[in-house]
Amino acid sequence: MKRYPFPRIMTRLPGPRAAEIIRRDEHFVSPSYTRGYPCVAEKGRGLILTDIDGNEFLDFCAGIAVCSTGHCHPEVVAAIKAQAEKLLHMSGTDFYYKVQADLAKELNRLAPGRHENRVFFANSGAESIEAAIKLARYKTNRTRLIAYIGAFHGRTLGALSLTGSKVVQRQGFAPLLQGVTHIPYPYCYRCQFGRRRGRCDLECFRYLENILFQKTVPPTEVAAIFIEPILGEGGYVVPPRAYLQALQKLARKYGILLVADEVQTGMGRTGRMFACEHFGFVPDIICVAKGIASGMPLGAMIARADIMDWPPGSHASTFGGNPVACAAALKTIELLEGGLMENARMMGNYLMSGLRRLQERYPVIGDVRGLGLMAGMEIVKDRRSHEPDPKTRDRILDMAFYNGLIILGCGPNSIRFAPALTVEKDHVDCCLGIVEGILRKLS
Numbered sequence: 001m002k003r004y005p006f007p008r009i010m011t012r013l014p015g016p017r018a019a020e021i022i023r024r025d026e027h028f029v030s031p032s033y034t035r036g037y038p039c040v041a042e043k044g045r046g047l048i049l050t051d052i053d054g055n056e057f058l059d060f061c062a063g064i065a066v067c068s069t070g071h072c073h074p075e076v077v078a079a080i081k082a083q084a085e086k087l088l089h090m091s092g093t094d095f096y097y098k099v100q101a102d103l104a105k106e107l108n109r110l111a112p113g114r115h116e117n118r119v120f121f122a123n124s125g126a127e128s129i130e131a132a133i134k135l136a137r138y139k140t141n142r143t144r145l146i147a148y149i150g151a152f153h154g155r156t157l158g159a160l161s162l163t164g165s166k167v168v169q170r171q172g173f174a175p176l177l178q179g180v181t182h183i184p185y186p187y188c189y190r191c192q193f194g195r196r197r198g199r200c201d202l203e204c205f206r207y208l209e210n211i212l213f214q215k216t217v218p219p220t221e222v223a224a225i226f227i228e229p230i231l232g233e234g235g236y237v238v239p240p241r242a243y244l245q246a247l248q249k250l251a252r253k254y255g256i257l258l259v260a261d262e263v264q265t266g267m268g269r270t271g272r273m274f275a276c277e278h279f280g281f282v283p284d285i286i287c288v289a290k291g292i293a294s295g296m297p298l299g300a301m302i303a304r305a306d307i308m309d310w311p312p313g314s315h316a317s318t319f320g321g322n323p324v325a326c327a328a329a330l331k332t333i334e335l336l337e338g339g340l341m342e343n344a345r346m347m348g349n350y351l352m353s354g355l356r357r358l359q360e361r362y363p364v365i366g367d368v369r370g371l372g373l374m375a376g377m378e379i380v381k382d383r384r385s386h387e388p389d390p391k392t393r394d395r396i397l398d399m400a401f402y403n404g405l406i407i408l409g410c411g412p413n414s415i416r417f418a419p420a421l422t423v424e425k426d427h428v429d430c431c432l433g434i435v436e437g438i439l440r441k442l443s
């Protein structure tokens with residue numbers, strides 16, 4: 001078996017310095033965070049993350065799909081430094097500055113569809129969703145919203161009202177926004193209507209059109225439908241193209257705005273700038289964050305120019321569109337278009353075929369799916385019944401960490417592979433080798 005210079009684990013995990021940080025963190029930091037294993041990051045370069053004891057991990061999570069250009073890409077760091085020397089903050093709410101206008105122009109150029117767009121800048125994914133909720137209500141003068149079971153749109157109260165991923169995220173926080181209806185996501189491996197992939201009449205879509213819109217939710221009261229073009233936190237689920245096409249038609253018919261939450265799928269990760277492009281899906285509003293600025297906090301709500309006509313003062317953010325974050329985003333876009341998006345497509349295919357090979361050998365892998373570098377693998381007790389196996393999924397994540405591979409779960413029983421878009425063949429081979437070693441031990 002080929003040997004790689006990574007990962008390099010030299011101490012017991014957590015090492016002594018990591019253990020000390022974890023003790024401090026447990027004492028002073030909010031217990032609401034969801035740490036699965038004791039990873040205490042110190043520095044990163046590309047795909048390699050070094051912990052505080054000097055252990056080097058192979059990182060296939062990229063700060064939850066954020067560090068799109070790899071940890072501390074030298075060109076991004078240089079752009080950040082140059083901007084930081086000039087202007088750290090001014091607030092785009094009350095003042096103008098070049099990098100914010102430049103980035104808005106770039107996002108307008110990149111967004112799918114032939115229409116002109118305008119951009120609202122925020123600091124995070126949830127904030128970009130909040131902005132979209134407000135704009136959709138403002139523009140349509142309607143209140144109702146539709147979102148999906150399994151969807152994750154963030155944890156602020158508006159975004160949380162749309163999130164339908166895990167009960168713990170909502171429990172204790174009611175009342176949330178009124179008028180939100182959740183419908184089943186087109187999740188073919190676990191069809192809520194008991195159908196088989198490719199052998200259905202898009203029953204999940206018919207449910208929206210023929211049941212919901214006929215019986216409980218007047219479509220003319222719906223401001224917007226929020227959809228992740230690939231379900232992220234909910235399990236890396238890729239919907240059928242026909243579903244998104246039908247949804248687009250239905251929304252246009254009733255004047256409902258379509259909001260694509262591309263917070264996780266966007267900025268080149270799937271091999272196209274926006275995942276919507278794979279499906280010929282042209283939303284009215286797109287929300288992005290995560291990978292947009294390679295790790296700097298930035299969110300954006302990109303909307304058709306004729307929709308974003310709200311008046312001064314109706315929405316704004318002190319920090320949104322921070323100049324340093326905008327400079328990082330401009331450099332990130334340059335790198336994505338300069339080859340990383342293409343690499344995401346190629347390495348995504350390579351990773352996916354490796355995962356499919358593992359699926360042939362190990363029956364715990366029920367499903368393998370994804371697009372580009374958003375690859376998911378669902379762990380089951382039984383391939384026939386598709387019975388989920390969250391315990392084994394958690395063990396795999398845990399064992400991966402102790403073997404030097406950083407991966408995260410998604411959905412109740414899936415594993416996601418979301419490395420930086422700079423990932424190379426050796427990284428993928430090493431990752432697959434570690435995962436296979438674990439699966440062999442568990443079988």
Ligand SMILES: Cc1ncc(COP(=O)(O)O)c(C=O)c1O
Pocket residue numbers: 124125126127129152153154155228232233261262263264265289290
């Ligand atoms: C699809 C999607 N939307 C929204 C969010 C919320 O983003 P943030 O955590 O930056 O608020 C996330 C975060 O995981 C996400 O994956």
